[in-house]
Amino acid sequence: MDYAFDFYSVLSNTDVLIDGLLVTLELTVAANVVGLVLGFGVALLTTSSIFPVRVLSMLFVEFFRCTPAIVQIIWFFYCVPILFDVYIDSITMGIVALGLNLTAFNAEAYRASIQSVAREQMDASVALGFGPVQRTLYIILPNALRLSLPVLVTNGIGTFQQSALVALVAVQDLMYAGKSLATQTYRPIETFTAVALIYFVISFVVAQCVEFAARRYEPTSR
Amino acid sequence: MTFDFAIVLRFKEALLLGLWTTLQLTVICVVLGSLLGFLVGMARSANSPFVRVPARAYVEVFRGTPVIVQLFWFFFCLPLVIGTEIPNIVAGIIALTLYMGAITSETFRASLKSISREQYDACTALGLPHATQVVHVVLPQALLRAAPTLLSNCVSLFKESALLSAVGMADLMFIGQNISNNTARPVEVLTVVALIYFAIAFPLTRVVTRFESRVLAKLSA
Amino acid sequence: MTQSSPAPLLQSDDRLGTQRGAPAAGTAAPLVQVRNLHKGYGPNIRVLKGLSIDMQPGERVVVIGPSGGGKSTLLRVLMGLEQIDEGSIRFAGKPYIEASPAGRRTTIDTVVRRQIGMVFQHYTLFPHLNILNNLILAPCKVHGENKATATARARALLARFGLEAKAEAYPNHLSGGQKQRVAIARALMLDPKLMLFDEVTSALDPELVAEVEQVILQLAQQDMPMVIVTHDMWFAKNIASRVIFCAGGVVVEDGPPEQVLGSPREERTREFIERVFHIR
Ligand SMILES: Nc1ncnc2c1ncn2[C@@H]1O[C@H](COP(=O)(O)OP(=O)(O)O)[C@@H](O)[C@H]1O
Ligand SMILES: [Mg+2]
Numbered sequence: 001m002d003y004a005f006d007f008y009s010v011l012s013n014t015d016v017l018i019d020g021l022l023v024t025l026e027l028t029v030a031a032n033v034v035g036l037v038l039g040f041g042v043a044l045l046t047t048s049s050i051f052p053v054r055v056l057s058m059l060f061v062e063f064f065r066c067t068p069a070i071v072q073i074i075w076f077f078y079c080v081p082i083l084f085d086v087y088i089d090s091i092t093m094g095i096v097a098l099g100l101n102l103t104a105f106n107a108e109a110y111r112a113s114i115q116s117v118a119r120e121q122m123d124a125s126v127a128l129g130f131g132p133v134q135r136t137l138y139i140i141l142p143n144a145l146r147l148s149l150p151v152l153v154t155n156g157i158g159t160f161q162q163s164a165l166v167a168l169v170a171v172q173d174l175m176y177a178g179k180s181l182a183t184q185t186y187r188p189i190e191t192f193t194a195v196a197l198i199y200f201v202i203s204f205v206v207a208q209c210v211e212f213a214a215r216r217y218e219p220t221s222r
Numbered sequence: 223m224t225f226d227f228a229i230v231l232r233f234k235e236a237l238l239l240g241l242w243t244t245l246q247l248t249v250i251c252v253v254l255g256s257l258l259g260f261l262v263g264m265a266r267s268a269n270s271p272f273v274r275v276p277a278r279a280y281v282e283v284f285r286g287t288p289v290i291v292q293l294f295w296f297f298f299c300l301p302l303v304i305g306t307e308i309p310n311i312v313a314g315i316i317a318l319t320l321y322m323g324a325i326t327s328e329t330f331r332a333s334l335k336s337i338s339r340e341q342y343d344a345c346t347a348l349g350l351p352h353a354t355q356v357v358h359v360v361l362p363q364a365l366l367r368a369a370p371t372l373l374s375n376c377v378s379l380f381k382e383s384a385l386l387s388a389v390g391m392a393d394l395m396f397i398g399q400n401i402s403n404n405t406a407r408p409v410e411v412l413t414v415v416a417l418i419y420f421a422i423a424f425p426l427t428r429v430v431t432r433f434e435s436r437v438l439a440k441l442s443a
Numbered sequence: 444m445t446q447s448s449p450a451p452l453l454q455s456d457d458r459l460g461t462q463r464g465a466p467a468a469g470t471a472a473p474l475v476q477v478r479n480l481h482k483g484y485g486p487n488i489r490v491l492k493g494l495s496i497d498m499q500p501g502e503r504v505v506v507i508g509p510s511g512g513g514k515s516t517l518l519r520v521l522m523g524l525e526q527i528d529e530g531s532i533r534f535a536g537k538p539y540i541e542a543s544p545a546g547r548r549t550t551i552d553t554v555v556r557r558q559i560g561m562v563f564q565h566y567t568l569f570p571h572l573n574i575l576n577n578l579i580l581a582p583c584k585v586h587g588e589n590k591a592t593a594t595a596r597a598r599a600l601l602a603r604f605g606l607e608a609k610a611e612a613y614p615n616h617l618s619g620g621q622k623q624r625v626a627i628a629r630a631l632m633l634d635p636k637l638m639l640f641d642e643v644t645s646a647l648d649p650e651l652v653a654e655v656e657q658v659i660l661q662l663a664q665q666d667m668p669m670v671i672v673t674h675d676m677w678f679a680k681n682i683a684s685r686v687i688f689c690a691g692g693v694v695v696e697d698g699p700p701e702q703v704l705g706s707p708r709e710e711r712t713r714e715f716i717e718r719v720f721h722i723r
Pocket of ligand 2: 514642
């Protein structure tokens with residue numbers, strides 16, 4: 001291999017990468033807020049006793065889970081402006097697309113844990129005189145949140161990685177910054193390796209911290 | 223604003239060709255990636271740290287970075303690293319195979335771990351030789367346990383394969399985007415593309431769910 | 444589960460009663476000879492603290508004792524599933540298990556081990572194999588028996604246990620009692636010289652207990668030597684030719700069932716029996 005490495009070109013442009021990273025983090029955090037909140041709502045809808053509500057919400061979930069994320073993102077960027085005749089700035093659009101995708105995956109995680117919240121807990125809450133809203137807020141939500149937390153975190157990290165796709169529709173995130181830097185400096189190896197490393201370190205560190213915390217606070221008794 | 227979904231029918235052949243490419247690439251990467259994943263899954267439970275640590279590093283890197291970044295790396299960097307041009311399709315297959323290898327190795331590892339200590343005790347109590355224990359007891363159960371998750375890994379790869387369009391491979395997504403740009407009909411074309419992916423992935427996920435509960439029932443004995 | 448005892452079992456009780464204590468001590472070499480057995484898990488948990496037991500051929504030893512007292516550990520050691528810290532075990536006059544003091548390694552003679560069979564509390568059938576294949580896997584692979592003869596033997600054994608209709612079924616289609624009977628049949632396929640049963644009925648619904656105990660009583664009638672851990676007083680009384688009360692990692696009391704279960708000498712034994720078996 002006679003390739004001469006030159007990491008200087010990357011190091012001298014760290015500010016470009018950092019700007020990109022900030023956009024990536026903004027997308028990730030905002031999409032996670034959307035996904036955590038809407039996901040729970042959609043999960044409740046999928047367990048609704050009203051048939052059309054249940055079917056439609058399930059269709060929403062399955063549609064996002066069963067199509068490629070890149071198709072969803074490109075669909076949003078090209079079709080939403082035409083369909084709704086609106087202009088939305090690209091970062092907001094990215095947040096909506098990524099957020100709805102995450103909503104579907106989180107809804108599935110919440111649904112699984114809602115269903116595993118023991119039937120007795122529900123009966124007990126009825127016996128204690130909780131209304132449906134109180135029951136949802138004080139019994140179902142905390143239980144579902146606790147049980148689905150590991151999956152929610154995994155999904156959240158997944159969205160951090162998926163956010164790289166918005167670079168393909170010219171949102172200036174970390175991936176986009178990397179792509180343009182690689183072209184400008186003719187240094188693809190150094191640039192893409194650095195970009196990969198940044199994604200990796202953040203994903204890995206967050207995943208390890210969460211795993212550590214989970215092991216630490218895991219209740220030891222059944 | 224009116225929509226004319228009939229326009230998509232004019233490009234039926236091109237889209238089917240793209241779908242065919244997508245399916246071929248998926249199958250190739252699924253087969254190669256599962257084999258790799260099986261080996262890496264075994265390596266991750268090896269005793270020697272010289273085998274275990276590199277295997278773990280490989281899995282963490284490929285699970286810890288966006289697939290699109292991996293893909294770009296293999297497209298733009300691999301030729302420079304090895305000093306020769308490589309065909310696009312080869313770079314694409316390498317990238318997705320390595321990704322598939324990483325996720326399936328986790329599946330295999332988890333299924334190996336799921337075999338209870340009691341099963342090993344039973345083998346010892348029956349005096350089964352080590353080879354028999356592995357071939358007739360451990361591997362069949364591990365593979366059975368892994369099968370539903372492997373199928374769901376295949377669905378994931380089928381979806382991820384749409385990324386190949388970003389590096390110019392003429393798969394379903396790429397052709398769909400081309401048609402959409404040329405006809406200026408993104409709503410019709412992209413929606414149909416999405417529906418095609420859905421029509422294939424959704425039934426498979428249903429199969430996974432059914433299959434999984436049957437496997438679990440069988441193995442719970 | 445001790446209160447309802449089907450009639451045929453009571454008959455076998457009478458038959459076994461006449462044989463009790465039959466093996467004349469001193470005439471034959473002990474079948475099992477445990478000497479100064481020490482076993483712990485990790486540096487801090489000491490479970491067996493210097494156990495020595497001799498078991499004569501034809502004896503049926505029931506081990507009772509409080510939970511966590513090391514009964515399962517003793518059986519697992521006898522089966523060659525565990526490393527030991529100190530001591531030795533001989534089987535049929537041959538060295539079987541030995542703790543080497545220097546290397547902290549246990550040597551287990553696997554040829555001797557093949558003469559011992561074990562049935563566990565949780566039916567450990569192979570879930571991916573049907574009943575017949577569960578039975579013939581070991582004979583074919585360990586002894587190289589040909590498949591046809593092994594299958595014939597397996598079918599005969601299943602018929603004896605009332606399971607001939609289940610030969611082609613998979614374990615998940617069997618009841619707990621049926622699974623446990625298959626597990627016993629599977630161990631018997633290897634013609635063991637000693638059978639170990641570790642609480643084989645404790646995971647079962649009460650109405651399924653009798654069918655499993657009946658199969659073990661059948662074996663007892665054929666003078667199969669066995670070590671049984673059970674909490675079922677009625678079963679213990681019926682099957683035992685000798686009862687060992689084991690607590691805190693040592694043998695507290697050891698003798699014929701009438702004595703250990705009926706009028707124990709040791710205070711701890713009496714307390715345990717009263718508490719667990721609700722006598723008086
Ligand atoms: N694999 C193990 N690791 C650590 N401790 C164990 C293990 N198996 C058993 N023990 C401990 O050893 C002691 C004896 O257990 P066991 O032999 O199962 O008793 P018994 O069968 O009489 O209830 C218990 O305190 C138990 O917690
Ligand atoms: Mg026990």
